[in-house]
Amino acid sequence: MATKQTGRRVLMAGNWKMNLDHREAVHLVQKLTWILQDKKHDYERVEVAVLPAFTSIRSVQTLIDGDKLHLVHGAQDISQYDKGAYTGDVSGEMLSKLGCRYVLAGHSERRQYHNEDDQLVNAKVQAAFRHGLVPILCVGEGLEVRREGRQVEHTVGQVQAALDGLKAEQVADIVIAYEPVWAIGTGEVATPDDAQEVCAAIRQAVAERYDANVADAVRVLYGGSVKAANSAGIMAQPDVDGCLVGGASLDPEEFAGICRYHELPSLPS
Numbered sequence: 633m634a635t636k637q638t639g640r641r642v643l644m645a646g647n648w649k650m651n652l653d654h655r656e657a658v659h660l661v662q663k664l665t666w667i668l669q670d671k672k673h674d675y676e677r678v679e680v681a682v683l684p685a686f687t688s689i690r691s692v693q694t695l696i697d698g699d700k701l702h703l704v705h706g707a708q709d710i711s712q713y714d715k716g717a718y719t720g721d722v723s724g725e726m727l728s729k730l731g732c733r734y735v736l737a738g739h740s741e742r743r744q745y746h747n748e749d750d751q752l753v754n755a756k757v758q759a760a761f762r763h764g765l766v767p768i769l770c771v772g773e774g775l776e777v778r779r780e781g782r783q784v785e786h787t788v789g790q791v792q793a794a795l796d797g798l799k800a801e802q803v804a805d806i807v808i809a810y811e812p813v814w815a816i817g818t819g820e821v822a823t824p825d826d827a828q829e830v831c832a833a834i835r836q837a838v839a840e841r842y843d844a845n846v847a848d849a850v851r852v853l854y855g856g857s858v859k860a861a862n863s864a865g866i867m868a869q870p871d872v873d874g875c876l877v878g879g880a881s882l883d884p885e886e887f888a889g890i891c892r893y894h895e896l897p898s899l900p901s
């Protein structure tokens with residue numbers, strides 16, 4: 633069975649983006665957990681997280697707590713501020729009171745449509761830590777940068793900027809998701825080698841800035857058109873510790889298939 637031998641716990645996180653109202657969210661969690669329960673899914677080996685819209689988090693929390701489900705939940709964004717007159721923002725404290733474990737910071741769609749820059753992403757990562765949340769820091773290059781062959785330089789630069797001011801023990805806990813923008817929602821998945829190249833460079837940069845122990849602990853995910861059929865090939869890469877899944881996480885069978893990647897042959901994507 634092709635499970636990881638790295639000592640890092642695999643994480644499969646479903647980023648639902650702006651999809652599903654709170655009732656649909658509950659149905660999806662129910663279906664997903666039934667499928668995984670049926671397969672006797674080992675959540676210790678492969679952690680499963682869902683990241684609903686803010687409006688669905690409370691319903692998902694109630695279901696998870698009520699039914700003592702093993703999957704965890706999180707949010708797609710966090711305010712860099714802690715409290716006060718910031719209309720429309722949602723604070724880290726509010727999210728942690730809703731039982732969130734994870735929160736995305738710097739997703740490319742936030743960078744693109746809400747002009748979030750590296751400095752703001754850094755502030756959001758710090759806000760997550762202030763409230764006991766684990767940030768999933770999203771980084772990745774656009775098509776132009778990829779064509780110029782500067783994907784490593786660009787992505788590592790984003791990581792470096794987002795880690796400013798963090799302590800080594802915080803960085804050891806962080807999750808970094810490499811999501812090449814050209815592969816998001818396009819069906820254009822990066823090859824396993826493309827994913828490995830950048831994920832390894834991210835880990836290397838963490839080793840150089842902190843130390844080998846921190847680099848060994850940090851989890852690096854790949855995201856961008858992940859499906860059950862290409863997940864095993866991506867997960868076979870030594871520096872890929874999981875996947876951040878968009879579209880395919882809205883389909884419980886498909887997402888369960890990704891969580892069960894080790895049962896699938898690692899076909900080239």
Ligand SMILES: O=C(CO)COP(=O)(O)O
Pocket residue numbers: 647739811815816817818819855856857858876877878879880
């Ligand atoms: O942006 C993503 C996850 O955060 C990836 O989205 P898709 O899986 O739909 O390409």
